Amino acid sequence: MDLTDKERQAITGKHNLADQEKRVKIKQLDLEVWTAFAPKKAEHNNSSIEYRCFCPYCAEDSKKKHKKERGGGHDLTAWVFQHANGDGLSFKCFACGTKHDRVFEFLGGAGSTAAENYAWKRFAIGAVGHGWYCPYPQRWKQEQEQAKRDRATHHKAKDERLKKEHQIAYALREQEALKAAEPRTPSRPKGSCGVSKEEAERERERFASRPVRRSQGS
Secondary structure (H helix, E strand, C coil): CCCCHHHHHHHHCCCCCCHHHHHHHHHHHHHHHHHHHCCCCECCCCCCEEEEECCCCHHHCHHHHHHHHHCCHHHCCEEEEECCCCCCEEEEECCCCCEECCHHHHCCCCCCHHHHHHHHHHHCCCCCCCCCCCCCCHHHHHHHHHHHHHHHHHHHHHHHHHHHHHHHHHHHHHHHHHHHHCCCCCCCCCCCCCCCHHHHHHHHHHHHHCCCCCCCCC
């Protein structure tokens, strides 16, 4: 799988930040999303509440929209607030009950381009996966799974090659052992028929010393 330049940059340029620094970065990312969805209209005296705003869902109702145009403060029924653990910001409207706990899900979750881009931004600061509200980017997980399969294929091929090499080496050792166990015929000097020179010489002398048998007619 080929990653885009932006995705590769997120991997190679990954920051090593402390958790508190990560939470500050996450807050900045989430504010970009929420202020585009529901712009800030007022502060709140509670430090855990980032700001108060109109609810875009309630504004679809003509009566609510009319009240909003009058500028009534009671129309600021929605809040953007921090999670208890500091992992990003949530949105909630106390009038219609709409609540978005996490930006990743608000942007469409897994399979959404916007959510995937958001996940890559959090990946770049090391704020995804276990212990965080945002999962790893889908393409990153696919890349890791493919790399895992490639490693498994490589190791399997290596194991098969080593197994075959061991089998061949074992067969060769067996052949050598069989050859070593076979009885060997003593080597003889060429042309000696198994008789040493000394023995041949003695036989010639013995033959020469034998009396000559004469025929009766001589």
